[in-house]
Amino acid sequence: MAFKKAERTQLYLRCALFGPSGSGKTMTALLMAKGIADTMGVPFAVIDTEARSASKYSDRISFDVNDLGKKTVDDYITAMNEAIKAGYKVLVIDSLSHAWRELTDEVDRIAQNSASKNTFSPWAKVNPKQKQFIDAILNFPGHIIATMRSNTEWVIGERKDGKSVPEKVGLKPEQGKGIEFEFDLLMELDQKHQATVTKDRTGKFQDESIDKPGEAFGVALYDWLSSGTVVPVPETKPAKTGKAKTEPPKAVPAKTPLTEPPIAGSVKEKGKKIVDEIGVIITANSESGNPYFTEMEKGESRKIIESIHSDEAGIKDLEDLKTFLNDELSKRKAANEPKTAIPASVPAATQAA
Structure with missing residues (x-):
């Protein structure tokens, strides 16, 4: 393949918000999605795994919702495929953390039923599900804004009047190791609804602190995303679930290991x-x-x-x-x-x- 002059093409947004409970992840995601969807002149949809929390804001923001009862990786992927069929170009996933919990719970179950109780071997069997999940997000033919819960701890902070006060701070997102590499924009929210941009491929907001990002921030992102060269739309095939391929291999007594010779x-x-x-x-x-x-x-x-x-x-x-x-x-x-x-x-x- 020959080299050619590089050019920036129009992109679909892959944005992730993470923070402790009460930091405003759901509302921020909805407002940003509204800003993008209104600019495009289209409706947007939400995949809600947080006990219908997004719908609490439906009196202020208009959107369509799929409230997931089961929160397995397969159910997430099925919901994303339904969004593709329905033609949504802006999708909020609130949140990604439940999918990760399903996988960690499965690893624990496999480990407990094994002789070694070690979780390394189970991850070799479960990890393909995580890969399918990430692939489904990356290949979605539209903009995605996802939220992730973060592990939290309490620290003692100081108010403006000098008095000490406990503050809840977020740690790393509750999702797979390296999940930050999959997104173009990564934003950490705190209890005051301040967003710190920890990763930004647009090059416009890196390390900035944004007070209560909302519709205007969504519009600013869309303006940058849509300013590149138009590229042909590839045919989008439904993302595959893990039902057929990611089940752990059945345990069979090892009569002829690959380390022994009598095989074809x-x-x-x-x-x-x-x-x-x-x-x-x-x-x-x-x-x-x-x-x-x-x-x-x-x-x-x-x-x-x-x-x-x-x-x-x-x-x-x-x-x-x-x-x-x-x-x-x-x-x-x-x-x-x-x-x-x-x-x-x-x-x-x-x-x-």
């Missing part, structure tokens, strides 16, 4: 190649010489390999394990990079017409 040549060679690639991943070290994976994690990986059958299904399980470990290695490498490092470009899936 092509399958054996393919399996050995993947095992070798996994070995390279789990033994990777940082530039300072520190290993990215612990000895316990390496041991868990080897146990998984030894339990996999030497057949085509086993090859698929090995490939899934390699994908999981490779993704985990990428996250750990990124975590060791300087905090100023920002992804150089917006994923192609976020490009809009």
